[in-house]
Amino acid sequence: MNLPKLAAIVAILGTLAAFGSLSYVYSQEKSQRIACVHNQEAMREAMLHYQTQHAGNPPTRMWALWPYFTDPPENFGACPYDHDRLYTFDRETSMPVCPNPEHRIQ
Numbered sequence: 001m002n003l004p005k006l007a008a009i010v011a012i013l014g015t016l017a018a019f020g021s022l023s024y025v026y027s028q029e030k031s032q033r034i035a036c037v038h039n040q041e042a043m044r045e046a047m048l049h050y051q052t053q054h055a056g057n058p059p060t061r062m063w064a065l066w067p068y069f070t071d072p073p074e075n076f077g078a079c080p081y082d083h084d085r086l087y088t089f090d091r092e093t094s095m096p097v098c099p100n101p102e103h104r105i106q
């Protein structure tokens with residue numbers, strides 16, 4: 001095999017590997033977002049239950065939502081993929097949101 005053919009094969013394999021790793025990273029980020037959005041939706045459901053029992057008022061602390069879960073997530077009140085990022089209450093809707101802007105529910 002001569003050198004130009006070998007260089008072409010190496011370039012093609014390198015390109016394929018790059019696309020493969022890019023799609024892996026993309027699918028990882030997408031699955032993390034889906035898990036976090038699902039977590040936020042469960043927190044919002046708990047918030048609605050809390051508000052119906054407290055004259056429509058939101059809690060001051062996230063932990064007040066804990067009793068409204070039958071099976072609370074392992075890292076309650078935090079992004080499932082970045083446990084240092086604690087959910088906060090959205091100022092406009094009072095609903096729990098992830099501080100990661102890519103995990104926000106539209």
Ligand SMILES: [Zn+2]
Binds near residue numbers: 079080
């Ligand atoms: Zn998140």
